[in-house]
Amino acid sequence: MIDDAQAILDYLPSEYKTAQEQEYISFLWDSFQSNYETGKYQFAYIAYHMLFMCFAYYSVWKLKTHRVDDFEKAIIHLDNDTCKELNDAAWPLALAEIERIGESRMFRFFKLAGCGNSEIGEFTSVVRSRNAVAHANGNIFYKTSEALDEQLKKIIVSMEKMQASLDCVLEDIFRKFLLERSAEEFHETFEDSVQITEFLIRENYLSSKDIERCLQFDISSLSSHPDFPLIETMFDSFKSLYQPILA
Numbered sequence: 001m002i003d004d005a006q007a008i009l010d011y012l013p014s015e016y017k018t019a020q021e022q023e024y025i026s027f028l029w030d031s032f033q034s035n036y037e038t039g040k041y042q043f044a045y046i047a048y049h050m051l052f053m054c055f056a057y058y059s060v061w062k063l064k065t066h067r068v069d070d071f072e073k074a075i076i077h078l079d080n081d082t083c084k085e086l087n088d089a090a091w092p093l094a095l096a097e098i099e100r101i102g103e104s105r106m107f108r109f110f111k112l113a114g115c116g117n118s119e120i121g122e123f124t125s126v127v128r129s130r131n132a133v134a135h136a137n138g139n140i141f142y143k144t145s146e147a148l149d150e151q152l153k154k155i156i157v158s159m160e161k162m163q164a165s166l167d168c169v170l171e172d173i174f175r176k177f178l179l180e181r182s183a184e185e186f187h188e189t190f191e192d193s194v195q196i197t198e199f200l201i202r203e204n205y206l207s208s209k210d211i212e213r214c215l216q217f218d219i220s221s222l223s224s225h226p227d228f229p230l231i232e233t234m235f236d237s238f239k240s241l242y243q244p245i246l247a
Contacts, residue, residue, distance in 0.1 A: 001149040002036055004156075005048065011055045011159050011209050015202040021093065025054060041142035042133055045151060049130040052155050053103060054093065056123075058205050059162055060109045061092035062169050065204075070112045092205065103127045113165035123158050163209050173204050174214040178222065182230040192237035200238075211242050 009029065016022045028051050035044035064071050064086070075083050082100040089095055095106065107123040115123075129151060133141045142148040177200045186195060200206065206214070219235045222228055 001145060001152065002033060004149075005032070005036075005152050007156055008048070008051050008055070008159065009208075011163060011207050012051065013058060013205040013207055014211065015197065016205070017091070017202060021091070024093070025051070028054070036145070036148070039145075041145060041148040042140055045133060045142055045148055046130065048152060048155065049126070052126065052159065053096065055159060056103075056106060056162070057092045057095045058207075059166060060095060060106060061205065062166060062173070063109055063112045064089075066169050066172055067112050071109070074109060074112060110162060110165055113169060115161075115165050119161055119165075123162065126155055126158055129154075166210070167213060170206075170210055170213045171217070173206075174200070174217050175222070177204075178217075178231050178234055179225070182227055182234040184227075184230065187230060192234055193241060195234070196238050196241060215239060215242060 012025055013021075016025075028047050032044050032047035032051065035041070035047060075086055078086075079100070082098065085098045086095070086101070089098070095101070096103075104124040104127050107120050107127075110120060110123065133139075142151070181195045181199055200214075201211070204210075215238075217235070219232060222231050225231060
C-alpha cells in the first residue's frame with residue numbers, strides 16, 4: 001500500500017520556498033514509511049495525517065492569497081487577535097499555530113472554494129479519526145496494514161475533493177501569471193523556465209495536481225489580448241516543461 005499512499009505527495013508542493021519546508025515534508029513521509037514498514041501502523045497513520053494537514057494548510061494559503069476579499073469577509077467575525085494572526089502568517093504552515101482556529105475550523109475556509117457543509121464535515125471527520133488515536137487512551141486502533149490502508153484511502157478521497165474545489169483558484173493563479181510574466185520586459189530578463197519555476201510553481205506552492213490542472217488551461221480565452229503571441233509562447237514553454245514529466 002505504500003506505493004498507493006505515495007499519491008499524497010502529488011498533492012503537496014513540488015517546489016518549496018525554504019529548505020525548512022522541504023525538510024519537514026520529507027521528515028513526515030520518512031516517518032510514515034519507516035513506521036509502516038516496521039508494523040507501527042498507528043504512528044504511521046499520525047505521520048500521514050500530518051501530511052494531509054500540510055496539504056490543507058497549503059490549500060488554504062492559496063485561498064488566503066488569491067481570494068483576498070473573500071478571505072477578509074470570511075474572518076470578519078473572528079476576534080482581532082485571530083484576524084491579525086491569520087493576516088500576519090508568513091508562510092502556509094504558520095496557519096497551524098493559530099490556536100483559536102484549530103484544525104477542524106480551518107476546513108471551513110474551503111467554503112470559499114465552493115465546498116458545502118457535507119464536504120466540510122467529511123474533511124473534519126479525518127481530524128476526528130486522528131484524535132481518537134493521538135491520545136494515551138490504551139487503544140491500538142491499527143494493528144494491521146489492512147486496517148490502516150482503509151483509513152489512508154479515506155484521506156486520499158477527501159484530498160481529491162479538496163483539490164477539485166481549488167480549480168477556480170488555480171485558473172486565476174495561472175491566468176494572472178501568464179498575463180503578468182509574459183510581458184516583453186520579463187522575456188528579456190528571464191528565461192521562461194526560470195519564470196515558471198520561480199514565479200508560478202514556487203511562489204504559489206503548486207503541486208503536481210495543481211500543474212495538471214494548469215495544463216488544461218484554455219489559452220484561446222486570452223487570444224484577444226494584445227500580447228497574446230508572448231502569452232502563448234509562455235504557455236508552450238510551460239507545456240514543454242511539465243507535460244513530459246506528468247505524462
